[in-house]
Amino acid sequence: MGQFPFQRLQSQLSELIHSLPADSRLPSEPDLARQMGVSRATLREAMRSFEGQGMIRRRQGVGTFVVGKVPVLESGLEVLESIETLAHRIGLSVKTSALHVERIEADEALARVLSLPVNSILTRVSRVIFTDSRPVAYLVDTLPEEFLTPLELGSGFTGSVLDLMLRRGSPKLSTSRTEIRAITASSEVARALQVQRDDVLLQFIAYLYSDGGQIVDYSLSYFLPGYFRFHVVRRVG
């Protein structure tokens, strides 16, 4: 056995993956491990990075597949827009699924971020965005009941709280302060996005303000790298 099984493995796997057509299936893990002359644990560890780069996709009970070119949702961060609007502008088709609307009470942490008393009534909207028959973003909006009640969400509601407010025209919105983080997927988010626990994600934590300076919406967004490309133009000095 070589002294650096891991690096050798990665290049071997890279060649194998690139040599196969899109959507084709790789050998099963036990078979592939035997072929490569390593244990299954080592094989899986090496595969992790390829999955993180979006080159392969593993589906439990089915197999491991080569991923072809994927549509990319590219956007500047200067202007706030919904994923739906972004996709439409680019000419890409996205679908909302797993749309859930809940009525919840503010715990201490939520009360603090929304500047409200504890136990205030809130509306929570969570949803998963699909494109290319794959979940690529998981979005959770939390906002005071005064701005949105579950009852207001009739048919035709796509899940975008931002678009709904813009369509409604009230409250008047001004800006969103968005923090950008790199994180690993929790069990909950991993399930929603059909990735492994501990896979890398881009996270936005956003506070949306009305033109009166009030916090209208607190949102958490999780994006699959590879399907999104965010950029910002920074001025010097």
Place this chain on the structure above:
Amino acid sequence: MGQFPFQRLQSQLSELIHSLPADSRLPSEPDLARQMGVSRATLREAMRSFEGQGMIRRRQGVGTFVVGKVPVLESGLEVLESIETLAHRIGLSVKTSALHVERIEADEALARVLSLPVNSILTRVSRVIFTDSRPVAYLVDTLPEEFLTPLELGSGFTGSVLDLMLRRGSPKLSTSRTEIRAITASSEVARALQVQRDDVLLQFIAYLYSDGGQIVDYSLSYFLPGYFRFHVVRRVG
């Protein structure tokens, strides 16, 4: 044995870590695995996420330590500034180490991003930023020799190409287009930042333009989450 060793493990470990004072050492991995009633592999997998969150730090040959509160470098993305300038503005002390300056030739990929002929002479400046006696950022600048030669870098050069150009006053700089990604650490970057391979990092890919529209500098930046907090103010519609 319980049916979900992993989740139980995580909460047990979380309690243990929080119950210990900063900088204290955890039991060795074999000991801890025995105490928790799991195999060492499972223990290490659970520890990964804590390390990713910056709660613990593992050092080969030494041990695993609880990390206390760490200084955070917070910054908006609207304005481009060097890490040194940012740290100074916040009142934090950072040190540059592993400063390397090379003279290289543009390969095909570099030539394309810098809009130059292949084999053009380039200057590459790479460095690691320390704070709190820990590497927290790894920065690589690549730029045409006409803008910076290795010879220009006398003593007092901190490593910031941006600051040097601003001090020098030429070329005149306008904006930087910065792409923001969540990635896992390659072996090279992992070594520089003293983290595990596959640990999550925030990456900036930046193109710095002169006011003539020419690309002056192409930079890759890798940030340890937990030590940096980047945000952007987005306007609506």
Place this chain on the structure above:
DNA sequence: CAGTGGTCTAGACCACACG
């Protein structure tokens, strides 16, 4: 040198998808 974290192995059992 002894002790630590980093890597790897061979095998087992589980949860899941699909015929």
Place this chain on the structure above:
DNA sequence: GTGTGGTCTAGACCACTGA
């Protein structure tokens, strides 16, 4: 049921640190 990926185990050896 059969075969897949997901998880876990017990043990081994390596690379590194610091006394």
